[in-house]
Amino acid sequence: MAEPNRKDEQISTAELASYGIPAKQPEKPKLVRAPEPKPPESAAAVSEPMPLFSESEMGDFRSQWSKVQTGFVDEPRRTVEEADKLVAAVMQRLAEGFANERSGLEKQWDRGDNVSTEDLRIALQRYRSFFDRLLKL
Numbered sequence: 001m002a003e004p005n006r007k008d009e010q011i012s013t014a015e016l017a018s019y020g021i022p023a024k025q026p027e028k029p030k031l032v033r034a035p036e037p038k039p040p041e042s043a044a045a046v047s048e049p050m051p052l053f054s055e056s057e058m059g060d061f062r063s064q065w066s067k068v069q070t071g072f073v074d075e076p077r078r079t080v081e082e083a084d085k086l087v088a089a090v091m092q093r094l095a096e097g098f099a100n101e102r103s104g105l106e107k108q109w110d111r112g113d114n115v116s117t118e119d120l121r122i123a124l125q126r127y128r129s130f131f132d133r134l135l136k137l
Helices: 011-018 040-046 053-070 076-110 118-134
Strands: none
Touching: 053 076, 076 118
16 A cells, blocks of 8 residues: 655555555354244144133033032042042043044045045144143143
């Protein structure tokens, strides 16, 4: 770069403006980190859990539980036995519900009927909802 004191050379305005300033090195490419992918369970957390029982079944189970629970003070052992039976009945009804749904889909497949993607999506959502609940227990 030319020195500004020399009169015999022409100095450009750009050279004069940058005199004494070290030449800027070209910037290296910057690595930009991609956003972290959201875990699959975040999608499940956003959606409401699907009901496992009808409203009437849930009402019946809650009513039965309330009756069981009120007997604890007078007969704790019998109350625990009744609670065990009620929980077993709820689990049995839950298993029956999933078995019936699976059976219905399998019958359609066996007949060669095409099960709609929407029916399969709903079935998978119910399984996912139940699976997520089991893992949170």
